[in-house]
Amino acid sequence: FLVTDQLREMPTIQATLLLEPAGRNTAPALTLAALYANESADPILVITPADQTIQNGAAFTKALQNCVHVVAADESKKTIAILGITPTAPETGYGYIKKGGAQGAYGEFTVEQFAEKPDAITAQAYLENGNYFWNSGMFVLRASTWLASLKEFRPDIFGATETAWVARAIDQSGDVQFIRPDKDIFQSIPSESIDYAVIEKCPASNGAFNIKMVELNAGWNDLGAWDAVWQVGKKDACGNVTSGDTLLSNTNNSLVHASSRLVGAVGINNLVIIETADAVLVADRSNSQDVKTIVNQLEQQQREEKNLHRKVARPWGWYDSVDEGERFKVKRIQVKPGASLSLQMHHHRAEHWIVVKGEAEITNGDQVITLKENQSTYIPQGQTHRLANRGTEPLEIIEVQSGSYLGEDDIVRFEDTYGRS
Numbered sequence: 001f002l003v004t005d006q007l008r009e010m011p012t013i014q015a016t017l018l019l020e021p022a023g024r025n026t027a028p029a030l031t032l033a034a035l036y037a038n039e040s041a042d043p044i045l046v047i048t049p050a051d052q053t054i055q056n057g058a059a060f061t062k063a064l065q066n067c068v069h070v071v072a073a074d075e076s077k078k079t080i081a082i083l084g085i086t087p088t089a090p091e092t093g094y095g096y097i098k099k100g101g102a103q104g105a106y107g108e109f110t111v112e113q114f115a116e117k118p119d120a121i122t123a124q125a126y127l128e129n130g131n132y133f134w135n136s137g138m139f140v141l142r143a144s145t146w147l148a149s150l151k152e153f154r155p156d157i158f159g160a161t162e163t164a165w166v167a168r169a170i171d172q173s174g175d176v177q178f179i180r181p182d183k184d185i186f187q188s189i190p191s192e193s194i195d196y197a198v199i200e201k202c203p204a205s206n207g208a209f210n211i212k213m214v215e216l217n218a219g220w221n222d223l224g225a226w227d228a229v230w231q232v233g234k235k236d237a238c239g240n241v242t243s244g245d246t247l248l249s250n251t252n253n254s255l256v257h258a259s260s261r262l263v264g265a266v267g268i269n270n271l272v273i274i275e276t277a278d279a280v281l282v283a284d285r286s287n288s289q290d291v292k293t294i295v296n297q298l299e300q301q302q303r304e305e306k307n308l309h310r311k312v313a314r315p316w317g318w319y320d321s322v323d324e325g326e327r328f329k330v331k332r333i334q335v336k337p338g339a340s341l342s343l344q345m346h347h348h349r350a351e352h353w354i355v356v357k358g359e360a361e362i363t364n365g366d367q368v369i370t371l372k373e374n375q376s377t378y379i380p381q382g383q384t385h386r387l388a389n390r391g392t393e394p395l396e397i398i399e400v401q402s403g404s405y406l407g408e409d410d411i412v413r414f415e416d417t418y419g420r421s
């Protein structure tokens with residue numbers, strides 16, 4: 001929904017969004033993109049993670065151009081180019097690439113080996129060796145090359161993803177087209193990364209597929225852990241990186257982020273403090289890679305915080321769960337101009353709506369009414385209803401739910417603009 005909203009802020013761009021119906025890691029995701037791209041041509045694809053920063057844009061562009069040249073020059077369409085990051089420290093949090101052979105016309109080297117995340121002693125040896133580079137996870141290859149290599153190394157992933165693609169649904173919302181692969185089939189696909197499914201198998205494939213590495217020295221940083229966010233952030237005189245409403249005293253080399261309230265820190269060093277409306281994280285910077293252990297506990301305890309934020313984006317706008325207790329929940333809801341919620345009903349709860357901004361068109365059973373600021377209505381349990389914003393400004397209401405069960409899955413949709421069931 002956020003991507004769609006941002007695209008609509010750029011009206012000259014026509015977009016098609018390819019939506020995964022479930023998370024199955026990066027190999028199936030790239031396969032969907034390659035199947036889509038390969039329908040009309042055989043383009044060269046650039047695959048990049050979303051959690052990295054690059055300080056030198058010109059150097060990054062040049063390295064990518066070299067990768068494209070390397071791939072385009074191979075008429076056999078068996079070459080995959082990868083960006084290798086010049087290491088600056090014996091980092092144990094990254095995988096490594098070992099280069100070999102002579103340098104090619106575009107600065108490329110043959111990849112001899114991929115190495116898993118090393119211990120400190122091995123990482124120091126890699127740094128001193130000079131032939132090892134950090135694995136950026138950024139690849140350049142033809143769509144057909146990915147499909148052929150996946151069919152070679154993981155035919156199960158290729159076959160299932162292709163089946164889900166063939167059974168895809170296509171729908172339109174305004175000027176944006178959505179492609180939705182079959183959910184049931186896609187959920188059965190093995191969860192596998194690009195690296196494990198294909199890339200790391202290529203050096204031992206006896207030339208079936210070639211991996212070439214182009215060096216990137218452009219101020220790269222992987223923001224996969226909070227310590228990395230501190231490293232790239234703007235620091236004060238005490239080495240602290242702050243954002244939001246914060247007050248610090250006798251605090252050094254720490255990352256303090258506040259998003260919904262004041263955060264104070266006194267007499268601490270090398271800590272990460274992340275405050276959001278959902279939860280608060282406090283960690284030693286050196287252990288910030290281990291946040292996943294907390295995520296695992298959330299999953300084991302089936303805590304809703306793993307999947308749900310307090311503020312949740314929807315195609316029609318957003319809602320913020322302000323408060324809740326036994327048999328009640330309070331939400332602040334904003335509906336975008338021209339948008340509407342589904343025509344729906346709830347088995348276990350009633351709702352009270354109070355308009356605080358804008359003008360609401362409300363379907364309540366057989367009635368359709370218009371409410372303005374400071375006006376309200378009541379939706380009985382089991383009543384069919386809909387909230388719509390027919391105006392040109394955002395609509396905001398306060399919703400008070402009451403009933404025996406207030407879960408988000410207590411909803412029966414009869415009509416929905418966005419294809420939800």
